[in-house]
Amino acid sequence: MTIEQKIASFFQMDDETWARHANPLSVWTRTTTLLLLIFAFWSRVWLGMWSLVPIAIAIIWTWINPRLFKKPKSTDNWASMGVLGERVWLNRTEIPIPKHHRLVPNILSSLSGIGALCVIWGVFSLEIWPTLFGAVVVYLSKLWFLDRMVWLYQDMKDATPEYNSWLYDTDRE
Template sequence: MAWEEPVARAFRLDAAGWARHANPWSGWTRMAVLPLLALAGWSRVWIGGWAALPLALLVVFLWLNPRLFPPPRHLDAWISRGVLGEQRWLDRDRVPVPPQHRRLPHLLAALAGAGAIGLVYGVVMLEPWPTLLGLVVAYLGKLWFIDRMVWLQQDMGGERR
């Protein structure tokens, strides 16, 4: 079992969930949440314990997001193809992915994770440079990962729902 499968199950990403998550509105609004989470963490300086409210709302939004939008009419958007590739990547234990796609996604996920660690450190310590650097590195890793998933989707035969 791929290590990402429990995460997909927690977000209720079954076949219908993946189809809905392939909507570009779903993908791009999820991408927009990371700086908002950082801002919510920093907001504890201005609003104290009330900062937990925007943090909680953003976490709920992340969980609901794959189910908020209808399946897209077309799957030609870059982010839609990336989501479909991510679905194939998750299924890699049952349907092997081509050799050129077996290593880099792990490294890119680690890069995004390292950025997230730096981001969390910056938010907790209220340090702007680690916050910004972590945000940039996390986005670099995630966007590059999505781009690899587009390539994987293309190499494995295009559309799949």
């Protein structure tokens, strides 16, 4: 099981949850998660033990966000296809992906991890610059990763009937 599959399993991402997460509102509001976590953990300076409240809220937000929105009327957009590509990426051990899609997502995930370490160090030591630097690295690498997932999905959508069924636009039907 890949690390991405373990994360998806931890967040209990079933087909219905993935369909809801493909809503662009879910994708774009999920980008607030890192900032909420940074603020929540930094709030220990101002709130002391009460910082556990914003920390809990941020963690709950991370779990609830993919479930919060309705299934989109269309997945024919960048944000939705990024999520669909993530599903394809998660399934790469079952249905192999083209060679040109294998390296860059791993590099981007590693960069995101390095950025996350900088954020953790910055928040732990209450240093703004490593926190900001790390957050920028995380956001840039994650958005680039999503862009690669769009490309991956476009290349793989015809690999299986299931992948193809994920792309729809009820307004055009």
